[in-house]
Structures are given as structure tokens and as C-alpha cells.
Amino acid sequence: MNADIHIRLTTFGPSRLELDCAEQTEVISLRRREKLRGVLALLLCASERTLPRAELARALYDHEQEGRERLEDILNNRSISRVHPCLTREVFFAEIDHVRVTLPAQERFWWDADAFLTLVEEAGCCDEPQRALLLWQQAEALIARGTFLSDDVAAPWREQRIVRRKQEKIDRARRQMLRGLGLSMLALGDAEKAHEYFCDYFQELPSDFHTLEQCMGGLARLQRPDLALHLSQEVELHLARKKIPLVLPPSLRSLGKQFHLGQFEQGTHLSQFSSSKIILGDEKERQALQYQNGSFYPSSFLQDEEGKEQAMIEGDDTMPFLTRRDLFPFLGLAGIAASMEGSIFELPEWEQVSQQGSRKEPPLEATVLAQEQVINACWQLCDAGQFSLAQRLLQPLIETREAALKHQTLARLQAEALRLQSILFAHSLRMQEKVIACLESVRFARLSRDPNTLLASLRQFATALRYTGQEKQMLPVFLEAQLYCNEPTVAPTVRAGIHAGTAVALAYQQRHKEAEFYLQLAWETIEKGDAEQSKPSLAEIDQGKARIAGNEALLALVLGEPKRAWTVLVPYTNNASAATPERNRLEMVNYQSRAALLMGDRECYVTCLRQGLEGAIALQSKKRYAEAITTLKKEIPHSWHQDAPIRAVKEEFGLLREEVQ
Secondary structure: OOOOOEEEEEOEOOOEEEEEEOOEEEEEEOOOOHHHHHHHHHHHHOHHHEEEHHHHHHHHOOOHHHHHHHHHHHHOHHHHHHHOOOOOHHHHOOEEOOOEEEOOOOOOEEEHHHHHHHHHHHHHHOOOHHHHHHHHHHHHHHHOOOOEOHHHOOOHHHHOHHHHHHHHHHHHHHHHHHHHHHHHHHHHOOHHHHHHHHHHHHHHOOOOHHHHHHHHHHHHHOOOHHHHHHHHHHHHHHHHOOOOOOOOOHHHHHHHHHHHHOHHHHOOOHHHOOOOOOOOOOHHHHHHHHOOOOOOOOHHHHHHHHHHHHHHHOOOOOOOOOOHHHHHHHHHHHOOHHHOOOOOOOOOHHHOEOOOOOEOOOOHHHHHHHHHHHHHHHHHHHHOOOHHHHHHHHHHHHOOHHHHOOOHHHHHHHHHHHHHHHHHHHHOOOHHHHHHHHHHHHHHHHHHOOHHHHHHHHHHHHHHHHHOOOHHHHHHHHHHHHOOOOOOOOOHHHHHHHHHHHHHHHHHOOOHHHHHHHHHHHHHHHHHHHHHOOOOOHHHOOOOHHHHHHHHHHHHHHOOOHHHHHHHHHHHHOOOOOOOOHHHHHHHHHHHHHHHHHHOOHHHHHHHHHHHHHHHHHHOOHHHHHHHHHHHHHHOOHHHHHOHHHHHHHHHOOHHHHHHO
16 A cells, blocks of 8 residues: 555545545545445455455345456446545555455554544543543544444445444444443533433443442432432333333332432432542542642632522522623723614613613613623724723623623623633733633633533633643643533534644643544534534634644644644735734744744744734734744754844844843
């Protein structure tokens, strides 16, 4: 097989080939190539990926002699090159002669089904909880693409024993994955996600009473007996529908009865689970899974705060809102009132003072609209480099935290405002304040119950950790974010951003293979987002292809691939645009500066350095200026300092005087 060509075959969902050749990746649909799909599936399902021609012919056709002739029509060079000009028999097959046909090994001919089985096997044997969870999630991402061999559900060769065995193996692995994810969710304290995974698991294997007991005990520890009771009832229904009906063991029926009677309130059953291990051991181990060596608040702290405040969310519907009148001075400063829908200076009925001198409380919808307009306006100011003005306009909204504690929608907007504020802090090099704003943003995002907002807040929190030199702490944050990525309401752009961030976090851990997996997943997801083209929500602001490209460049720099980093950024660094505002473009220019430095290209380095410094000064971003100056002061070789072009840049920007001083 040609060493320069790699093949990837996807059979979860619609079958397709991906060819990596000549530094390009091409995707080829196999929808109209039924017999070729059959040949590939049979060979891949076979032991060692090899079959005698006679057996292959019999599986595809009824008559062996006729089948051999028709098989040759599929396997000849002319037929294979119709799939793609790069493909030949020698490229496609490791061995092909008159007796046997063999496909290359997984390293050269990647198959998603084998990759899925390998991930499940590795996760099941893994002693590190954090890594095991990551492997489960990667397996879930593969199988979530669709049904195994979905294009060939009615194909006669599906009944071949080798195919049935592979299907059974995948089904077992899927159940193992659901169980592993469910137990991991319990260990993380996410009762609802655990319940969701276990509902799917017990639908297929309701007789696993040991796991049911573990699950009910874990839900009891998380104070969710309602979910435990629902799960036991679902399992009983599944058992009753079996060909030979089964019943729950007496101990589990007794426990379910306690939940039903509400005896959990007196703690009568919790003692039997108080010291039980779910899969990760005691509470200390559970915390370690999320935030190892945590130098910041773990999610359990935020969840405790959420518990204290959740009662307020369901309470009063009236509170001191931020009204349009309160925003007048800031809207005037920004000069953006005219761009907002409707007249913001025209007081609605609820803001008009009555004859008694009192003012009606504003309806929630009006407050939400006003706050959304302010946040959108502040994003526009931020993208235009008006950081101080955006901060002044945003501050009154952030001061309405008490109101945000009482309504999920307002909590969502508070989280978005704090996320934006954290970005504004970064451009002023107020990094500790950025970290605090990010923590608060995550806190309100949890209260909002909106997965898009929570994912955007977690991603910005991970950025804050990177900015403050805590790169190794990014992975636990993205690990938590991955838990929510498959929620049906999550926007593809937000999901892609989490995948890309996870890739960078893994790169900092030098976990190359996993990093590349998540990066590819990010690009696949963002393409889907472009196809949907829905109106972006607040959580989708500052997301998109340019951000994924920036993440790929950062990943490449961390992994020591500067040429790749340079190449991926070229389409995004020439000019700022609506999709790539100047603050983001300059970040990528600074990445290119570092890439040029690592490649030893002085000319490109000087060009990027000058662009970075000029842009940062024009934008008045201390952060972008610091990024540009760091490579000059701390990273370039000592011999470069005396080069005329670099000295010219230093002189132009007053840096020679600093050296003299």
C-alpha cells in the first residue's frame, strides 16, 4: 500500500471513505457502491481482515463460479479508480491474488468500528478515571454518528456469521460504554446524565441487578431518589416484557419501595450507600477526576451554591430589574441606540410613573430584551476595540446579580455578560479578575440550565487558565464540558469549540493521538454548523471556523509543528472581518510569529512581529501587545537581536530605549 495515502472508512451512519493524499483530505460517499461496501465490510469483519476469494464470492453472490467473475469486476483497477483516481488495487489492498484478498491493518486503513471497539476495551482496562472517561466519550462520539452498516441493513451478506459476530461485539461494547458513562456521571455528581445513560443501558440489559444496585445507591447519595425510583420502575417494565419474565430481587424491590414512600428524607437507607464506591472510590477521588491539583473552585462548590440558590429561582416573579431608563447614559455614550430594534428611549407603559408616583414592575420579557441588546452591543464594541466603552456599558447589567439569581433566563444573560467582561479584563491584562469573572460566569451558567451558555463559559474559563499559566488544569474543565456536548440543544458551533479546546488541552498533556481525534471532530462539527446556518445565539458569539483554526495552530505549536500552524492560519490573518474580528486576528498573527520563529524564518518573523505590535497598539490591547513582545524579549535566539530588521522594529517601537535602561 502506498505509504503516502491513508484511508479512513466510516460505517456508523452513511458509509464514506476519507483519503489523505498529497497533503489533502477528500471525502467520498459510498452510497452508490453497494458491492464495494459489501467487499469492504466482509473483509473488515473477518479475522486478520482477510478472506479467501471463494468465500468472499459466496458471501456476495449465490453461485461461487459466477460470483468469482463478478468479484473480479469489483476488484480490478478500473473499477477501483472510479472511486477515486488516487486509488489502485495496490493502494486499497495489502494483498490480493488468485487465492486471498486482504485489507491493510488499522494504522493504514482506519475503520471506525474497530476504533470504537479499541476505545471501549482501553476504557474498561484503564485505571485512571479521568483518562477512562475521555476514552468512553471518544467511543460515544464515534458511535453517535449512526447505526452500524446503516446503508446495508437489507443486504444478504449481513447474515454472514462474521458480520453477525462483529455486530454482536459492537452491541456488547455499546452496552459497556453506556454503563461506563453512567457510572462516570454518578462519580461526577451529574445525576440526570447518569440516569439518561442508565435508561439506555437497562433497556438493553435489564437483568444486570448489580449495576442497578450501584446506580440506585449513587443516585441516593446525590439526593435524587426520584430518579432512582424511576429507573427501578423502568427496569421492572423491561423485565416483564422479556420472553421469560423476571422480577427484581427482594433487596432492590425493598429499596424502591423506600424511595416511593419518601423514607429517604429520614435517611433510613442512605447509610448502606454512604461508604459505597461507585467506580472512582471515595469523595476525594471523585473530586480528583474533575479538578486534579485544583487551584480553583471545583464544580461541586458551584453546585453547592446552585443548591442554595435554586429555591430562589422558583420563587418571586418581581424584583428590581435593570430598566431601559437605567441604561440611558451608557447607551448615549456608545452611540448604538439607533441600531437597536425599536426605540429604546420610548418608555413603555411599565416604565411610566403613575399618578400615585409609583412605577410598575417591568415584565420579564422586556428586561430580557433590554439586556440582550446591551450584551450584543457590547460585543460589537469589543470587536471594534472599544474595550473601555464596552466595560462601562456592561457594568450596570453585571450589577443586577440579585435579580439573575431568581430567574434562569436572567442567569443566562448574567453568565454571558460575565463571559464578555472576562474577555475585556484580559485585554487590560487584569488576569486575576478575568479568572474570577469566568468562575462567576460558570456559576450563573449552571443556574441557567442552558448547556450552550455553560459550555461557552467553561471554554472561556479554560482560556483564563491558559492565560495564567495553568495549562495542565485545562483538561479537567474540558472534560466536564464534554459531558454536555451531546445535549440536543447544543449548537454545532459551540460543540465544535469544546472539541477544539479539548484537543488543545490534550496537546498540553502531550497526548497526540487523542488531541488529533478531537480536532478532527471539531472540524466535522463546525461544517455541520455551517450547513444549518441558524441565527446565532449569544453563546455562539466568538465561535466559528476562525476560532477552530486558531486552536489547531496552538495545538500544532504545542506539539512542535510550526509549519502546520503557519499554514492553517494563512486564510484568517490577512484582514479582519465580521467572522474574524481584529482582536482574534491579532492573536493568530502572534501565533504565526511564534511559528516563524520555530521554523527559523527571520523575514516572516519580523513581518508578523511588526503586524502584531502595530495592531495591538491600534487596538489598545495590552494582551495582544504582551503576546507579541514576549517572543521578541524571551524566545528569539540571542544572535537575532543584532539583525538589522529586528533592530529596526525595536527602534520603531521604542524598544531599544528599554534595553538601554
